[in-house]
Amino acid sequence: MSTHIIAQSLLSGILVGALYGIAALGLSLVFGVLKVLNIAHGELIMLGGYASFWAFNKAEVDPYVSLVIVVPLLFLVGTILHFGLFAHIVRANEEQRIKNSLLIGFGLTLIGQTLAIRYFEADERRIATEYSTDAWEFIGLRLPLVRASGLVIGIVLVILLQLFMHRTYIGKAIRATAEDWQTASLSGINVRLTYLITFALGSALAGLAGMLVSVQYSISPNIGLTWTLKALIVVVLAGLGSMPGTFLAGVLLGLAETSSALAFGSQYREMVGLVLFVIILSIRSQGLFGEQNA
Amino acid sequence: MLKLDNLHVSYGDIQVLWGVSLEVAENSIVALLGSNGAGKSTTLKTALGMMRPSEGKVFFRGQDITKKSTHSIVSSGLFLVPEWRGTFSTLSVLENLELGAFSSRARPLKDETLERVFTIFPILKDRQAQRAGTLSGGERQMLAIGRALMARPAMLILDEPSLGLAPLIVSNIFEVIQQINEEERVTVLVVEQNVHMALKVASYAYILENGSIVGQGTSETLLSDQQIQEAYLGI
Ligand SMILES: Nc1ncnc2c1ncn2[C@@H]1O[C@H](COP(=O)(O)OP(=O)(O)OP(=O)(O)O)[C@@H](O)[C@H]1O
Numbered sequence: 001m002s003t004h005i006i007a008q009s010l011l012s013g014i015l016v017g018a019l020y021g022i023a024a025l026g027l028s029l030v031f032g033v034l035k036v037l038n039i040a041h042g043e044l045i046m047l048g049g050y051a052s053f054w055a056f057n058k059a060e061v062d063p064y065v066s067l068v069i070v071v072p073l074l075f076l077v078g079t080i081l082h083f084g085l086f087a088h089i090v091r092a093n094e095e096q097r098i099k100n101s102l103l104i105g106f107g108l109t110l111i112g113q114t115l116a117i118r119y120f121e122a123d124e125r126r127i128a129t130e131y132s133t134d135a136w137e138f139i140g141l142r143l144p145l146v147r148a149s150g151l152v153i154g155i156v157l158v159i160l161l162q163l164f165m166h167r168t169y170i171g172k173a174i175r176a177t178a179e180d181w182q183t184a185s186l187s188g189i190n191v192r193l194t195y196l197i198t199f200a201l202g203s204a205l206a207g208l209a210g211m212l213v214s215v216q217y218s219i220s221p222n223i224g225l226t227w228t229l230k231a232l233i234v235v236v237l238a239g240l241g242s243m244p245g246t247f248l249a250g251v252l253l254g255l256a257e258t259s260s261a262l263a264f265g266s267q268y269r270e271m272v273g274l275v276l277f278v279i280i281l282s283i284r285s286q287g288l289f290g291e292q293n294a
Numbered sequence: 295m296l297k298l299d300n301l302h303v304s305y306g307d308i309q310v311l312w313g314v315s316l317e318v319a320e321n322s323i324v325a326l327l328g329s330n331g332a333g334k335s336t337t338l339k340t341a342l343g344m345m346r347p348s349e350g351k352v353f354f355r356g357q358d359i360t361k362k363s364t365h366s367i368v369s370s371g372l373f374l375v376p377e378w379r380g381t382f383s384t385l386s387v388l389e390n391l392e393l394g395a396f397s398s399r400a401r402p403l404k405d406e407t408l409e410r411v412f413t414i415f416p417i418l419k420d421r422q423a424q425r426a427g428t429l430s431g432g433e434r435q436m437l438a439i440g441r442a443l444m445a446r447p448a449m450l451i452l453d454e455p456s457l458g459l460a461p462l463i464v465s466n467i468f469e470v471i472q473q474i475n476e477e478e479r480v481t482v483l484v485v486e487q488n489v490h491m492a493l494k495v496a497s498y499a500y501i502l503e504n505g506s507i508v509g510q511g512t513s514e515t516l517l518s519d520q521q522i523q524e525a526y527l528g529i
């Protein structure tokens with residue numbers, strides 16, 4: 001095997017992994033703060049993807065520009081979902097919360113898929129812009145433009161999120177609430193509002209991921225579960241509480257997938273994530289970058 | 295300043311408070327005494343809106359706050375340092391202090407209050423970048439009280455501030471409590487099992503047993519009442 005092929009596939013691994021990382025950020029945030037596992041996260045990614053797709057298809061809005069609509073739209077969807085559903089279960093104890101959130105998530109997944117088939121049709125769609133097939137070539141490696149954009153966006157996003165969580169009052173309130181909501185409320189923090197903002201932010205992040213999925217790959221009504229699974233593996237690998245850690249774990253998963261495909265053939269690609277999952281958890285139960293006590 | 299009126303409170307089917315009433319006058323230091331499981335912490339949680347009474351009312355500065363949410367009670371100037379200290383171990387010491395000043399009454403004064411907290415507890419200034427989870431027990435309690443000061447409360451409630459601390463640190467903490475009360479005119483309600491310490495700083499005290507107030511009086515009367523001392527205070 002030539003070093004060229006290896007380098008090229010590692011590069012693709014990093015790029016697909018960046019998208020896994022972005023897809024996982026919102027899920028990790030919501031799980032870490034609300035202790036609610038939203039398995040309909042992939043459906044929100046799908047919705048974001050379709051929103052960008054239709055904006056491009058009907059109004060010729062560039063997918064990257066469409067973010068100014070898609071991200072607020074998904075923030076709004078998250079707000080509504082939280083108000084209507086998740087806000088009612090965050091009052092329960094943690095075990096109940098996780099169980100109930102799984103049930104709600106499954107329900108939402110089914111509803112989301114059905115509605116998507118009904119209104120968006122079952123066809124696979126992708127956003128094909130003029131630059132979709134453009135690529136940079138250097139030292140014999142091919143770097144597709146839209147995939148590289150995921151890496152750049154991911155890094156910028158993690159930096160922004162990190163600043164938000166550590167430099168702003170609301171970010172600190174979110175971290176405090178994640179650690180101990182009772183003490184947070186005793187500090188004067190409106191815990192319910194914090195939960196609402198966090199959930200909506202998680203949805204908005206899913207919307208961003210959805211746009212990238214629809215330019216880099218393709219979307220269809222049933223992609224939700226696939227992306228939920230990828231995001232879930234990343235969250236477990238990373239552990240809770242670190243945004244850069246989550247993103248890095250996404251990149252690691254992407255690298256692991258492509259390098260195993262190279263070594264053992266692509267049929268094992270999907271399995272690798274799960275194997276990695278088991279290995280890391282048996283060595284470090286809090287994940288690679290998670291808090292010891294989280 | 296704070297008035298609890300006939301509070302009845304239960305955990306599920308088990309009732310633990312049976313008509314608790316007490317009053318804390320403005321600018322005073324009042325102690326709430328009682329043995330383990332008497333219902334002291336439950337009383338405080340109810341005052342802060344963390345538990346809802348099945349009967350009875352809570353008044354703060356003349357306002358009925360019985361049904362208010364915890365964060366709005368805190369914003370109105372009532373701050374609790376809970377039994378579990380109430381510091382965020384994954385956040386830095388400085389972030390913990392900043393979050394003490396989260397409410398709108400305290401945030402504009404944050405920098406100035408921070409200076410003051412650092413003069414009272416210089417150790418917190420040295421440790422400001424450190425995670426609160428790495429502090430010792432005594433330092434954690436100082437941080438907890440520092441956080442409370444950051445909130446610029448009109449009234450401060452402390453749940454067993456001496457718990458698990460060495461005698462020297464305990465008297466230091468009580469000095470600070472007295473200082474806050476005198477210099478900043480903060481009203482204080484302190485729950486304690488360290489009866490001597492509590493009665494030394496408090497002017498008035500209530501004794502809670504099995505969910506009811508069984509005795510009350512000025513500190514001098516309680517200290518001179520043989521019967522109460524033997525029955526409840528274990529002196
Ligand atoms: N979360 C809870 N669920 C059920 N019962 C509880 C709970 N918290 C406290 N209790 C019970 O309520 C009673 C009063 O408890 P509380 O914590 O108010 O006592 P306390 O006076 O603060 O005791 P201590 O001095 O040990 O802190 C106890 O019998 C306790 O077992």
Ligand SMILES: [Mg+2]
Nearest residue numbers: 334335336377
């Ligand atoms: Mg107690």
